[in-house]
Amino acid sequence: MNVIVSLTISSIAVVVLVLIPLIGVWGLHLHYLFGVVIPYLAAATFFVGIVYRVVDWAKSPVPFRIPSTCGQQKTMPWVKRTYVDYLDNPDSTLGTVLRMVLEILCFRSLFRNTKLQFGSGEKIKYASAKWLWLGAIVFHYAFLTVLIRHLWLFTEPVPFFVQLLNKLDGFLQIFVPTIYLSGFVLGAAVTYLLLRRLFIPQVRYVSLPADYFPLLLIIGMAFTGILMRYLLKVDMIKVKELTLGLVRFSPRVPDGIGVIFYIHLFLVSSLFAYFPFSKLVHMAGVFLSPTRNLSNNSRAVRHINPWNYPVKVHTYQAYEDEFREKMKAAGLPVEKE
Amino acid sequence: MYDGGKIITGLIIGIGLIAFPIWLNAGKAVKKADPKLPAKEKQCVEPTQYMLTNHMEVLDLWRDSVVRLGDRYFISFDGKKYRVSLQNTCMSAECHPKKKEFCDECHDYMGIEPYCWDCHIEKGEKK
Ligand code: HEM
Numbered sequence: 447m448n449v450i451v452s453l454t455i456s457s458i459a460v461v462v463l464v465l466i467p468l469i470g471v472w473g474l475h476l477h478y479l480f481g482v483v484i485p486y487l488a489a490a491t492f493f494v495g496i497v498y499r500v501v502d503w504a505k506s507p508v509p510f511r512i513p514s515t516c517g518q519q520k521t522m523p524w525v526k527r528t529y530v531d532y533l534d535n536p537d538s539t540l541g542t543v544l545r546m547v548l549e550i551l552c553f554r555s556l557f558r559n560t561k562l563q564f565g566s567g568e569k570i571k572y573a574s575a576k577w578l579w580l581g582a583i584v585f586h587y588a589f590l591t592v593l594i595r596h597l598w599l600f601t602e603p604v605p606f607f608v609q610l611l612n613k614l615d616g617f618l619q620i621f622v623p624t625i626y627l628s629g630f631v632l633g634a635a636v637t638y639l640l641l642r643r644l645f646i647p648q649v650r651y652v653s654l655p656a657d658y659f660p661l662l663l664i665i666g667m668a669f670t671g672i673l674m675r676y677l678l679k680v681d682m683i684k685v686k687e688l689t690l691g692l693v694r695f696s697p698r699v700p701d702g703i704g705v706i707f708y709i710h711l712f713l714v715s716s717l718f719a720y721f722p723f724s725k726l727v728h729m730a731g732v733f734l735s736p737t738r739n740l741s742n743n744s745r746a747v748r749h750i751n752p753w754n755y756p757v758k759v760h761t762y763q764a765y766e767d768e769f770r771e772k773m774k775a776a777g778l779p780v781e782k783e
Numbered sequence: 784m785y786d787g788g789k790i791i792t793g794l795i796i797g798i799g800l801i802a803f804p805i806w807l808n809a810g811k812a813v814k815k816a817d818p819k820l821p822a823k824e825k826q827c828v829e830p831t832q833y834m835l836t837n838h839m840e841v842l843d844l845w846r847d848s849v850v851r852l853g854d855r856y857f858i859s860f861d862g863k864k865y866r867v868s869l870q871n872t873c874m875s876a877e878c879h880p881k882k883k884e885f886c887d888e889c890h891d892y893m894g895i896e897p898y899c900w901d902c903h904i905e906k907g908e909k910k
């Protein structure tokens with residue numbers, strides 16, 4: 447799909463997602479629908495969807511180990527292996543767990559990213575390319591920080607680690623209310639990820655609305671959140687009454703929360719509901735990547751294909767027993783007289 | 784299911800982590816913040832609705848007015864003249880004398896702790 451078409455489709459989708467709560471809350475006063483019903487439906491879709499996807503994956507057989515060739519596999523004792531080989535091509539459970547930890551917390555696969563470069567003359571080289579890794583890791587950790595900090599709306603008393611994170615995130619103590627860095631870092635990182643898709647021709651070529659839409663949606667979430675906190679202002683005491691009501695299952699909607707809150711909430715609800723159906727579900731999928739979560743022990747352990755049906759065998763011995771007389775009569779050689 | 788035991792365990796741990804706010808709150812009633820309002824005074828330095836959302840910005844403005852511009856007086860929206868002071872005006876005996884019953888009531892509810900009190904003190908408090 448052409449980049450203009452893709453971008454247009456996904457931008458329109460996000461604009462519509464902003465207009466729906468704007469009209470619904472501002473024009474039609476459907477506060478309960480947008481403050482309670484839709485968030486609950488979105489959360490339910492998220493949980494059921496994730497469970498469904500994971501169970502579905504779990505039903506697919508992974509008959510063989512997939513040794514990725516990033517490191518030397520365990521073999522003869524005189525073939526040297528370094529710690530990199532243990533991590534990238536593990537043969538033990540511990541090694542595999544460590545590989546998963548590196549993958550999930552540090553995005554190791556992305557870190558290995560290389561780029562083909564033309565040197566002088568005919569020479570080419572593969573140089574390491576870390577910008578994608580940097581953008582991705584900054585984005586994910588900023589998102590996680592914002593998400594954990596949002597627990598201040600869903601807990602009472604607020605747990606110490608949320609308060610600590612708020613303090614750390616606002617350590618610059620500039621502006622009132624204090625600037626939380628993570629919100630702006632999130633916005634910057636996701637904008638970088640979008641620009642990268644738009645400006646690198648090869649990446650643009652493989653990008654679809656399904657790639658642009660989540661980026662634009664997250665930009666919208668960060669933008670409305672920042673707008674609400676620093677400029678438009680809503681009554682946070684009432685917001686907390688609503689959010690606490692949601693997680694304590696006695697929902698109520700106090701009057702007088704600004705419409706910007708409902709827009710932010712609707713965008714977030716859309717993301718949660720969209721999550722299990724989209725590529726975003728890699729949050730759960732990364733744990734089930736067969737090239738990462740299986741130890742490469744094919745040489746040491748026999749893995750039997752689970753869909754092998756029992757093959758009926760007729761050995762030569764049995765064959766000869768059955769036809770010995772006929773074979774002899776036809777002059778064929780037999781093993782046992 | 785293949786490796787069902789491991790995958791289901793992981794799934795339960797994952798969902799449990801994400802649903803943290805739900806089980807943490809199980810069975811608790813919704814609480815509201817209940818700041819104690821002044822007995823006699825009826826009007827704050829700005830309209831109540833504005834103070835609810837923007838009191839930190841008013842304070843910031845006041846602070847700048849004193850420490851940057853040296854202007855210690857503030858004319859409010861209803862034409863009254865106030866001395867610009869966190870401890871002596873906001874928290875005067877007629878208005879919000881007790882930090883515990885007013886500011887802290889909301890801030891503890893939200894789990895925030897404005898750093899102003901690193902330097903400023905409540906009346907009668909010793910540092
Ligand atoms: C994936 C989820 C979310 C993202 C990425 C997100 C993003 C943001 C950002 C970037 C801000 C700016 C200020 C800050 O950094 O704290 C913000 C503020 C805010 N968000 Fe969210 N948000 C999310 C979910 C939610 C949810 C579920 C709710 C409520 C039901 C919510 C309610 C608010 C409110 C009330 C503020 C204003 C806070 C203040 O004025 O201090 N957000 N959000």
